[in-house]
Amino acid sequence: MSKIVKLKKGFDINLAGKASKEIANFAPAQTFAIKPTDFVGLQRPKVLVNEGDTVKAGTPILIDKALDQVIYAAPVSGEIVEVKRGDKRKLLEIKILADKTITHENFGKIDLNQDRNALAAKLASTGVWPNIIQRPYGIVANPADSPKAIFISAFDTHPLAPDYGFTLQGEEKYFQAGIDALAKLTKGKVHVNVDGSKPVPAVFSGVKNAQVNQFSGPHPAGNVGIQIHHLDPINKGEIAWTVNPVGVVQIGKAVLEGVYDASKVIAVTGSELTKSAYTKTYVGASVSTFVKGNLNSGHVRVISGNVLTGEKINLEGHLGFYSNQITVIPEGDYYEFLGWAKPTTSKLSYHRALGLFSFLNPKKEFVLDSNCRGEERAFVQTGVFEAVTPMDILPMYLLKAIMAEDFDEMEELGIYEIVEEDLALCEFVDVSKHPVQELVRKGIELIQYS
Amino acid sequence: MKFLRDLMDKQRPMFEKGGKFEKFFYAFEAGETFLFSPNHTTGIKGAQVKDAIDLKRMMITVVIAMIPALLFGIYNTGHQSLLATGQTAGLWDNFGDKALIGIQLVLPIIIVAYAAGGLVEATFAVIRKHPINEGFLVTGMLIPLVIPATTPLWQVAMATVFAVVIAKEVFGGTGMNILNVAMTARAFLYFAYPAQISGDQVWTYLGEKAAVDGFSGATALSVVYDAGVQNVNAVEALNNHNSVLGDGIFSFYNMFMGWIPGSIGETSTLMCLVGAAILIGTGVGSWKIIVSGFAGAYVMAFIMNLLAVNEYMALPAHYHWVMGGLAFGIVFMATDPVSAAQTETGKWIYGFLIGVLTIIIRVTNPAYPEGIMLAVLFMNVVAPLIDYYVVKANKTRRLQRATV
DSSP states (O other): OOOEEEOOOOOOOOBSOOOEEEEOOOOOOSEEEEOGGGSTTOOSEEEOOOTTOEEOBTOEEEEETTEEEEEEEOSSOEEEEEEEEOGGGOEEEEEEEEOSSOOBOOOOOOOTTSOHHHHHHHHHTTTOGGGEEEETTTEEOOTTOOOSOEEEEOOOOSTTOOOHHHHTTTOHHHHHHHHHHHHHHOSSOEEEEEETTSOOOHHHHTOOSSEEEEEESSTTTTOHHHHHHHHSOOOTTOOEEEEOHHHHHHHHHHHHHSSOOOEEEEEEEOTTBSOOEEEEEETTBBSHHHHTTOBSSSSEEEEESOTTTOEEEOTTOBOOTTOOEEEEEEOOOOOEETTTTSOOSSSOOSSTTTOTTGGGOTTOOBOOOSBOOSOOOOOOOOSHHHHTOOSSOOHHHHHHHHHTTOHHHHHHTTGGGOOGGGGHHHHHHOTTOOOHHHHHHHHHHHHHTO | OHHHHHHHHHHHHHHSTTSTTGGGHHHHHHHHHHHEEOOOBOOSBSOSSOOSOOHHHHHHHHHHHHHHHHHHHHHHHHHHHHHHTTSOOSSSTTHHHHHHHHHHHHHHHHHHHHHHHHHHHHHHHHHHTOOOOTHHHHHHHHHHHTSOTTOOHHHHHHHHHHIIIIIIGGGTSTTTOSSOHHHHHHHHHHHHOGGGTSSSSSSSOOTTSOOOTTOOOOOHHHHHHHHHHHTOOHHHHHHHTTTTTOTTTTOHHHHHHTOSOSSTTTSOHHHHHHHHHHHHHHTOSOHHHHHHHHHHHHHHHHHHHHHOOSTTTTSOHHHHHHSTTHHHIIIIITTOTTTSOOSHHHHHHHHHHHHHHHHHHHHHOTTOSOOHHHHHHHHHHHHHHHHHHHHHHHHHHHHHHHHO
């Protein structure tokens, strides 16, 4: 029984620099990197390769000793050029110089009629498994767990987010195979949640073996955490899994082709780019060839992901494992004379105290930079977090419980239902400029490791 | 602005760690961030862009919302003064004189409130090493508006210092306080120096001049209270009051407009509604609290009407909206987000109970003619309890979901 959910709360950040719907011919990326820091639950990373080794796409290069059945594989074939470590030898990234033509490890087509645990173990050994995320905690799923349901959000409402209908066109076969494989792994349902306000893209419209639900409304309607809350909320002790549609296609390719195909179409977006478009590359691509020479200003911040949940990388940096987009915005390290007081129409605010007449021009695209626009203060204004969080959750009380490290309170207020991205808008609209997402992760870790 | 920025950059090292005036860093920072929005950028992970709002903007919006009430209060102070001494008849006669008297009386109070409070704020910022809180922008303006223009300046200073220290800084500053700071200042004055803030003599400034014969300085609330005691019709008592000064000084219309004696900023319901429109329009004040506050007052006054044991209780319910400080209190005091209820459901209950309590105190308490001050303070104390039950309901919903 599919569900139709219309959400009202939330806020769309309308940024300049949307990707035009074309595959641009940027020069292909040279290097690719797997960053253990992308996998938040990865506790004891162990590198399986040395600098100078040659790998194929799908060769295991990293494992988590705490969850060693899941391998993290090389996205491309080539030579390991650097194993970069930081302070206290913390593993930062494993960099691969890609071959001109990519060769794959072939582990044979996967039979979906095998035993569930055998299937999970097989998938875990192919490199596609880290696409499967466990809720609560937002960590890489454990193949031994049996989730109550699997949720796939087939649209992304983040600022400048890629349109999966475009990036996954022609991948119907693989998407369906991925769904079939996932359906084997859960005792419950597989939910595919599509945007109810638009025609459903071909890749999702004919999907079988899953429940297709429609969600509409402003961001964060496309966040899988919000969708779970309205479909089948996670209670204490329950486990659900989530997969991004790009990950579903990768799983499908592993099933049908027997290879780890890490290729994906990403959106190269942002106000500071001359050309914003889509491009085809692989997981962990170096962004320099897409961004350098494509800039229309000098002082920029390059973000792997979107402006709400992304991570700052530099011009030579690499795309995060889960990122399907690059955003380039102006760096905001400047002083502004009476910046807090001036009437303005060029700044974006959820609050009407700044954008009183913004309703006159709802389609306006904004150029936002990375300036904090004020200093951190104690919580003062109330009711705003609730207004941008379409869940029956009280974000401010939850955040205060996390600050106080009150475990019972965190549990009772619903920490199991959220990960960082679900409260990212709170961080954006916060008058008192709290690091909301950092706090959420702190709370999750307190609960997870208690 | 380049030279200002250069000046700041030049001075900055002196205030930073290791500098000569290291201790005064937060005082410097307050000035700097007032002039220039800081150059802080977002972190490596998490939201890479931020909403343009900050606390300074939010607080200045509240100050802007109070300006209509302030300007009206200044003029009305002069108007009441000349009216009582028989020097003027029409509302707009002697405009310049009235404005001048008003400014002479009100401006020093504002300056003293800001200076005294600012000093305490800065001292605490330096000692406790926390940034100077913008909340004081609002408090410094609210305090002058809720006291009579005749209040001695030293009392203004005392009350401000007391309120900022006891109601705010001891809890850790704006955002941590339990009580509304400005209301605490007024309560302090009321209980410490009742002679200067209650009775019939303090609401109108007479200066050196003598009031006209038969003048009474009573406020509308004490007129109705007396009517209740003497058992005469309250509306008639209001209409006949101070007839030496003109007809219908306490008519409903006049009280709504605010041409009556009272504390500086609270007499005009109209100006409070303009302020409410600004607060609601900008989303800074909670419309739920404002609407439910007025509703609560009306409902309770209506219940009093039904009982109608004395003439005060029989006063038509809508009169309560325009008398005394109810409108000002609900619009500017009750909506203080820190001391109010913080859940959306809680705000309805909180506002409603403020209205209800105000009327109960007004009508049934013989010692104290105005109820909004104590009602707001009392509900400030109760607000966390309201929130506790609203939050508990949320937890219960989650818990029930788990068992089914």
